Amino acid sequence: MDIKDIIKPENLVYKKTDHMTDKVLSYCPGCGHGTAHRILMEVIDEMGVRADTIGVAPVGCSVLAYDFMNIDMQGAAHGRAPAVATGIKRCWPDKFVFTYQGDGDLAAIGTAETIHACNRGENITILFINNGIYGMTGGQMAPTTLEGMRTTTSPYGRDLESMGNPIKITELIANLPGVHYVTRQAVHTPRYVRRTKKAIFKAFDIQKNKKGLSFVEIVSNCNSGWKMTPNQSNIWMEDNMFPYYPLGDIKVDGKIINE
Amino acid sequence: MDIKDIIKPENLVYKKTDHMTDKVLSYCPGCGHGTAHRILMEVIDEMGVRADTIGVAPVGCSVLAYDFMNIDMQGAAHGRAPAVATGIKRCWPDKFVFTYQGDGDLAAIGTAETIHACNRGENITILFINNGIYGMTGGQMAPTTLEGMRTTTSPYGRDLESMGNPIKITELIANLPGVHYVTRQAVHTPRYVRRTKKAIFKAFDIQKNKKGLSFVEIVSNCNSGWKMTPNQSNIWMEDNMFPYYPLGDIKVDGKIINE
Amino acid sequence: MAKVIGAIVVDEEHCKGCEVCVVACPTQVIGMTDRVNSKGYHIAYMETPESCTGCANCAIVCPDGVITVYKMKKEA
Amino acid sequence: MAKVIGAIVVDEEHCKGCEVCVVACPTQVIGMTDRVNSKGYHIAYMETPESCTGCANCAIVCPDGVITVYKMKKEA
Amino acid sequence: MTEEIIIAGFGGQGVLSMGKILAYSGIMQDQEVSWFPSYGPEMRGGTANVTVILSDNRISSPILRVYDTAIILNQQSMDKFEEAVKPGGLLIYDGNGISNHPSRKDIKICRVDAAAEAAKLGNTKIFNMIVLGGYLKEKPVVKLDNVMLGLKKSLPERYHDLLPANEKAILRGQEIIQTIE
Amino acid sequence: MTEEIIIAGFGGQGVLSMGKILAYSGIMQDQEVSWFPSYGPEMRGGTANVTVILSDNRISSPILRVYDTAIILNQQSMDKFEEAVKPGGLLIYDGNGISNHPSRKDIKICRVDAAAEAAKLGNTKIFNMIVLGGYLKEKPVVKLDNVMLGLKKSLPERYHDLLPANEKAILRGQEIIQTIE
Amino acid sequence: MKEIRLMKGNEAVAEGAIRAGADAYFGYPITPQSEVMEYLMLEKPHERTGMVVLQAESEVASINMLYGAAGTGKRVMTSSSSPGISLMQEGISYMAGAELPCILVNVVRGGPGLGTIQPSQADYFQTTKGGGHGDYRLIALAPASVQEMFDFAGLGFELAFKYRTPVMIQTDGLIGQMMEKVELSEQQARITEFDQSWATTGKTPDRAQNVITSLDLDSSRQEQHNIHLQKKYQEVADNEVRYETFDSDDAEYLFVAYGSSARICQKAIELGRAKGIKVGLFRPITLWPYPMKELKAAAAKVKGILAVEQSAGQMIEDVKLATECNIKAEHFGRMGGMIPTPEEVLLALENKIIGGK
Amino acid sequence: MKEIRLMKGNEAVAEGAIRAGADAYFGYPITPQSEVMEYLMLEKPHERTGMVVLQAESEVASINMLYGAAGTGKRVMTSSSSPGISLMQEGISYMAGAELPCILVNVVRGGPGLGTIQPSQADYFQTTKGGGHGDYRLIALAPASVQEMFDFAGLGFELAFKYRTPVMIQTDGLIGQMMEKVELSEQQARITEFDQSWATTGKTPDRAQNVITSLDLDSSRQEQHNIHLQKKYQEVADNEVRYETFDSDDAEYLFVAYGSSARICQKAIELGRAKGIKVGLFRPITLWPYPMKELKAAAAKVKGILAVEQSAGQMIEDVKLATECNIKAEHFGRMGGMIPTPEEVLLALENKIIGGK
Ligand SMILES: Cc1ncc(C[n+]2csc(CCOP(=O)(O)OP(=O)(O)O)c2C)c(N)n1
Ligand SMILES: Cc1ncc(C[n+]2csc(CCOP(=O)(O)OP(=O)(O)O)c2C)c(N)n1
Ligand code: SF4
Ligand code: SF4
Ligand code: SF4
Ligand code: SF4
Ligand code: SF4
Ligand code: SF4
Ligand SMILES: [Mg+2]
């Protein structure tokens, strides 16, 4: 049977959503940012809420997110996306507002804004891409960098004594009463992509029902920063990141899940 | 027996430590700041470590702490005391370094500096005076202001929906591995003053032994901001603050205490 | 029994040759071309098209979203 | 049996009249003067000096640290 | 007409609100007014003062070095502001707690023992209204009607039952003020 | 002597390090040098270029509009920099991936197919050294000895075993470069 | 009937914002301006007009909340005092770069550092020359009365939206804390149907996505953006200069002063004229754009200028640039929260300008 | 033997700090200056000299760590680029107010806002006029070569401690990212026995407590403190002006430019002189104190000045103030990360100054 017979509009199974623009993603080959972008846009597409959605891009590799997500967006200052989102949401309580932030952005310079938006229970969704490094600026140590991990500012490996502990900000904010849903996911295999998409769906649903803040962490690779090929980096991530940042729901319906 | 016979140097039982200056405290009558200052100075006095101690004052009612504590001190920018203390301690690892901070200072504007100094496990001591209000600036709502509490910026009572939840920053930072000792105390009765002093002793001892960060919260009154007499405010504090901010050790020897 | 058969189309100019799709395909359909596109990247392609089930795993996981997937029932 | 007897000295100019010491004293020794100091504050004083045990509770809790405490054994 | 006044005393004496009532009264009779307080945490337990200007014309500087009238309610303020009264001006003070009485000869000095009077009346809250009454006796820059209107404006509605007591206090102040030779 | 060079190509082609070796070589023979790269995230997968200046005198501007020599390693760079060669100057390029070959008549144009050669030698890492060799054949601005010293300086010690391969590559570049009419 | 009230400057700017139809206020307490938010909270503007008021966790959060809300086309305001305004500098630069309208209020206090809480005008440079990074300008309005505190809220929004740029209301503890009579204008409706051509309110099928950003990694496009900004600033400079003069017609000497210093100078003029000194006042109302041409013209008619500013001498630079150094011009000021008296100001004129060589 | 290296500007300032005996560096990554901290981390200065290097959680934290360490008498440095420097403004004002010595490095990029990561000089106003609040000044050194990046670390500490004031090394992405030959000076020992008369190192019985603060709620004392600061700044202005001239002896026209623009102007001079245009360069090395007298003198000998700056025109104000508007002076610059070429600069001179009326 000829392939041409299969490739027909009526047989279409999967195609990039038109909520993504046609621009070439500025990400390195194999970087999880692209996948995360796409499934987020799929959710907005499938929920049919583009006209009611305002996204907030961070400063990080995804600083140009608005070049790729074909929705209304604002570029926030480094770390301040939750404050920007608060400003938007308070004026437009019926719109969907999300932030998309890296680990440096959310867990270093933006710590106060993150904690307080969560504590106020702003009815927004935070997407948190944790790749354990500052990708954008060339691979410096992030608050989430693992012990012993080499980065350009921890060239001999992160030393807990002098550089502090990799922070589990997600577990931390889960303790705040204003936070309704907290989960940690990944996008490096089809299975996890599907799960993460479901989590994002859930987060937007919570926002729709005005139940408070939802927080979706995506543990992701930064093959450039980690100095690996994409597939190597995904394996390394499973072996090293997931044990420290275990995947799964952390808080559901306002209640922390205790394993 | 005549009182004059009792009031003799050899019968002296208690006297303000000379580690306090003779200046009149700038605090309102009955404010807990004064007591907290004094027992802190007593600890430094009794440990004999004045020559090795550098304190960091915040911006808040205790902005002039250095006028009253007769030790070397720095006045930090609002909220930044933990960063200032980090700067000092990293250069002088063998000195005792403490910060003395209000709830607005530590838990609002200074959230990021607090969390990250704790997360790095800086070997310093943080004294945290939680009076549920911004005393200095005239009684505005603080992050720790209780639900329903009236302040100049919550004149109809704190509304959780729009103003967020009173934050338990102390429980939050107790989750961070760099933090060794966390306790919540009070200074409104002699019994609690003695306990709190012991806690401060312990904190300085931990610092001496380089075990990591110690964090002593003191739930205190702000009778001016609360618009009560001092004794009224202390009763109100017991009835309202303590149930939400329960006293006692939260983390000891690096382990969280579970009741 | 009707067997399902699939096919993928890779946007060759936009493929970045990351090979994430290669390991994601449950039936090892995908290989990489020797030639490169104008950006200098090798390109994913169906090396064994007959094994494609149209499961879309490759497309779902492709960071650049350059894979389109088709599927039809093939009469046995 | 040697009974203990105490006494307190209040720095009158620096007392702020907050009355925290009053409620802290286990033997209700302390009262407040009618007169005020130059700052306009009433001043804590020993209303019933004979009850003072020199326990220092008042001094420990005085926010302004203006109480000095003395104590001696009184032969019964 | 322009009247430039400083009112100075302890934080709790109602200095600022007295100035506010005066300013409101001026507005009630279509005057220009300005009111500038000392502010900030140093007020805590310390002194407080407020500069009030009433004028028929646009007011230039809201802060001044010399005043037509100084109303002085404690010793610190006396030390600071006795010299600031313009020659020919007026100084009013409450004798309570004053150890060094004013001694200038080129100004008019009046004494209104409002603290004692308020204590006598068993209502320390009206202290500042007694002082105000004394002042208005000496300088009727605003009409009593307008003062009462001003008071009404500046008091929250729930306190309006206190208006009569305040009026009485003003009248009492007018009675007890005395000129010192 | 002053030689102003632009080296331009893809991010992964070793453009910056080639410039660095050149600069180091200059230092080895006591010249003044400057090296200014394009920088930042737009380099990610994009183009990279570096301006290198070697001179016997203090160097003024480290960035230029026109160059004595342009070394061009992809089509984008060709589009951008062919015009930037000074009349009488030199343009060296690798033909791999070039669709529009340079056409200027007022400059010297040389081609060094380093990519193909490197592939032939089975070591893509020496690509830029082959190019460098070609350049040095045309403009021996630095002596080979000094280049080798420069290489040594700019390579971390643990890579010093690669020095012979690099030297060979330079020599090979000198052989394969050809002038285009 | 005119609605007249006795208000603090801080309260007036808050009421002015409500009445101008502000959509949101985000702020953080700091003396001497905390009454702005306190007044708003007490007034429940959410019930009056639907206006949102939120106490942020810091000034950094405030300015970024402003950014977010402004980016959706809303009329937003914040207020702070010197140290808090310094913390906002990154955000202010972002808002200028992203062309977001808003009102910032700086109730200046004495610096540097924590300084004092008393009035000062030492943030002139910060506001007019660029406290943040990059080439941008703030329209800076300097009220000299409580009435203007009220009025400039409305004017501020008008200018901010006309030019899509942040407007600073630059005042100080004196104007913020003092009470004066204010004539209130009527409540303007909040604008709910507005020009959303640039605002991020949700992409609808009939238009392309809207993006709010100050980033363009492509330098030549970034330069084009900067050229666009500079053109806009030129337009503002051409059209929005505001100033006022007093007793300047026959003046031989001129005070140049803004805000509270202008008020003090007016009294000094009264005192001076009583002594026979013909002195007038030139009062810039817009600190940027500075009334360059207008001051130059005014200066041409006098013998000397005393620039009075509660600072070590900042505005004097603009006075010199405006007058092209063609006239004797000196600075007089007090620092650290000290307010000059009218007498001092007059004396300085006599010593530095009239008596000076 | 001289130690010679090929280094980036960013690396040179880091190595310069180590060799000048720096005690600590606190910083946060940002392009185009991240190599400063990366270099330090790689060099393990803790092992070389005992110097502490810590990556902070933000620029706000960095500057306040600096404050703490500097308050104990230590030699401390941070570096950042425009948006990060804006975030430090409160802290910088505090350090100036508390009279704390330190080195700040601003590797300027295009703004406003997030802007671009390419070189710019548009933070001149921020650094020289006061980005933070209150009356304070930074000593601002503008290196024009990698060698000076190295040298000015040492010079910076010297000046910072001589005057107890923060020193800004104001540079840009061009100088930070380019490599040149650097002659390294010898390692200076870290100073462990230093003047602790003011530093907070723990109160000993032989001295009163030391306090580091910028607060004084008493305005008259705060004013005294400000007067003290102003006197100090005057002393700096009198003694620390640095500048350099090129080809100015016979020049009929002058470029005035600092840092990377000065380098570009030098090439423009080569091109200009080749065409017979007698043009020279006046290069301020200290941006504050600005070489006022020196530029005035130099200007007296020429027909016109072109101020070249990668901005919309900031330094031009100081050029005008220095020359008292007595000479034709125009600004030429590019913005948003665009670097002018020597050819453009020369053309601008020909059009705006030589050809202009
Ligand atoms: C105020 C400020 N400080 C620093 C930077 C530089 N900067 C840009 S992105 C970034 C970190 C990015 O890391 P992360 O948030 O983890 O995102 P990633 O690139 O890894 O996705 C930094 C420090 C900046 N733009 N602004
Ligand atoms: C950057 C900055 N923002 C705001 C302020 C104003 N301010 C001074 S103290 C304070 C809050 C004090 O409250 P808290 O920390 O709880 O201390 P307390 O007075 O209650 O002891 C604020 C907001 C400031 N000084 N600096
Ligand atoms: S640097 Fe890392 S995070 Fe950024 S695009 Fe590349 S792989 Fe992704
Ligand atoms: S305002 Fe409150 S916290 Fe401050 S001194 Fe008074 S009682 Fe204490
Ligand atoms: S995952 Fe996508 S980009 Fe990567 S190789 Fe496959 S098709 Fe190409
Ligand atoms: S659709 Fe499924 S089977 Fe076909 S190539 Fe993709 S992953 Fe393989
Ligand atoms: S010492 Fe003890 S008994 Fe004596 S007055 Fe004080 S509290 Fe009372
Ligand atoms: S507690 Fe101290 S200040 Fe308060 S009344 Fe007693 S003695 Fe006076
Ligand atoms: Mg990251």
Ligand SMILES: [Mg+2]
């Ligand atoms: Mg508090």
